[in-house]
Amino acid sequence: MDEKLGRREFLGAVGALAPVVQGVLSAQSAAAAETPAKTTPYKKVAIEPFDYSGVSLRPSFWQRQATAGRDFYLGVSNDDILHGYRVAAGTADAPGRALGGWCSPNSNTVFGQWLQSMARMQRAYGDKDLLEKANTLVSEYAKCWPGMSRGAARGNGRAAAGGATGGLGHYAYEKLVGGLTDMHSYAGHPEAMALCDKITEAAVANFNRDRVPANRQPWELHSGRPGEWYTMGENLYRAYQLTGNSMYKEFADVWLYPAYWDKFAATADPKDAEGVHAYSHCNSFASAALAYDVTGDAKYLTILKNFYDWMQRRQTYATGGYGPDERFIYSDGALGDSLEIYSASFECPCDSWAAFKVSKYLMMYTGEARYGDWIERLLYNGIGAALQIKDRGTHMYYMDYHLGSSLKYYSRNAYTCCSGTYFQNITEYSNLIYFRDPKSLFVNLYLPSELQWNGPSGAVKVVQTTGYPEADSSTLSLTMDRPATFALKLRVPGWSKGMSVKVNGEAETAEIRPGQWATIQREWKSGDTVGITIPLHFRRVPIDEQHPNRIAIMRGPVVYVQEDPHKWLSDIPANDDDLDKLMKPLANNASIFQIDNEPVVQQRNAFRPFYTFAELERYRIYFDSRLRRVLW
Secondary structure, three states: OOOOOOOOHHHHHOOOOOOOOOOOOOOOOHHHHOOOOOOOOOOOOOOEEOOOOOEEEOOOHHHHHHHHHHHHHHHOOHHHHHHHHHHHHOOOOOOOOOOEOOEOOOOOOOHHHHHHHHHHHHHHHOOHHHHHHHHHHHHHHHHOHHHHHHHHHOOOHHHHHHHHHOOOOHHHHHHHHHHHHHHHHOOOOOOHHHHHHHHHHHHHHHOOOOOEOOOOOOHHHOOOEOOOHHHOHHHHHHHHHHHOOHHHHHHHHHOOOHHHHHHHOOOOOOOOOOOOEHHHHHHHHHHHHHHHHHHOOHHHHHHHHHHHHHHHHHHEOOOOOEOHHHEOOOOOOHHHHHOOOOOOOEEHHHHHHHHHHHHHHHHHHHOOHHHHHHHHHHHHHOHHHOOOOEOOOEOOOEEOOOOOOEOEOOOOOOOOOHHHHHHHHHHHHHHOOEEEEOOEEEEOOOOOEEEEEEEOOEEEEEEEEEOOOOOOEEEEEEEEOOOEEEEEEEEOOOOOOOOEEEEOOEEOOOOOOOOOEEEEEEEEOOOOEEEEEOOOOEEEEEEEOOEEEEEEEEEOOEEEEEEOOOOOOOOOOOOHHHHHHHEEEEOOEEEEEEEOOOOHHHOOOEEEEHHHOOEOOOEEOOEEOOOOOOOO
């Protein structure tokens, strides 16, 4: 989404959803809310996450981020969220005020995403306050329908532009389908799916179907026309799988995107995939994933795999971020060149969300461990390193990787698209740690957490204790009522060397290969422990092939960045082994390192994890390692 040029200003000002049925949906009863519908959305999975159930975060930097985010969104006034809808409905009492920013005059930009996040987070943590808030928002939104319909019919501002859909465009509609579907499946709202049915009936009858593919020129086509129409399939296919209502599948089929997806049908190195909007195009591949799941057509899985590989080889920074100035770039050194041009390096919340989904779907459909590496990088260096949302919708939009000196800063606009995806990301954390199949438990992330798993022989509790990624070890402690035989599979990071595993203190002989699962098959007993050691070495990570000496410095999955980038910096060693030998932790703070190759009086080259930097605290993330004593 292009913030600085106001590309999606209309999202902050679109009219409220027009009703297509008469009457008012009843409020949800408390009893129904306590009995969520069972979700079985996926058919072709090799492994699956725990679907927002049975996994909780334990104390860590990322638990605190998720908790603070939850508290923020819970604290946003219901009246403010609903204000624009009530005004459009012509209700006599419309308390509160519009959220503002991109959510003026109504909340269409984020409403569906917030419903989806609340539905999932309350399920993950048994959060009754969040459930009550989400229920209220759905029920009160439904009450506005008749009045909003009359407002659209008589030309109530921008609401008239959307005709029978009351100004609800493709972008906001697709997010609302996701929110209502999840309020049905995870929160058990009794009328959520009926409401979604009626919205979709209106969209089927009235939505613009031009479906012009995105293009590099003119600028206005970088996200197609109508904007981002190609992201529509994912949630529509999910709605179809959850309900069996063929309307959703037929409508999802309309929005398939062969004009772009087919560029990856036979290659992971297409020559003409650049220049288009990065977030929405990455997000479109979630629709390709669901098209594979629904149709069984293997071409969609091939496309998804090739897209992932292209992203890793050609488009991503060391952080896992991508999309300088919100575009996919040419594979000719443009990524390295972008560091000299843009501070808008990475649309952090939105881009992280799209990448999380692509990676998760690939793990689900292939069962392969290597797709967890992108999740891990973004957890620590992408969304997990973002500034917290605060105040009245003040939030981070771009990450800054500008060569020489950078800083984290807040968006000048409140409640943009990134305030919706931020909530989705922090909700997803617990859903990315563990996966399962009928006979195996998979550990994808080494994050402090607790799991309750109904394994093949009964209930198993797993507690993961770790200081990773600053420490090199993690311990899994198992508790169960009776012995159970299953495979425990541990993701071996693709960057790792020398990972080792011990069971109850004894070395395990499992095959350990980077990018794959290390499998331990045995009978497990209550009290068993699994010790995992992943040596953390410093290494140089070139930004692209054309700039082999323009590097970031990583330790394990974490990007380490320089404090006080305006000060002198010693030469960076020319190879990984020398760099690792020279990086020494401070005596009083083991998370801060220095290159130990100059006199103490000159040592101003402190490096620490990117996620520890605060607002407006300057840093340097990329270096031209052949330059000597450059003063920035």
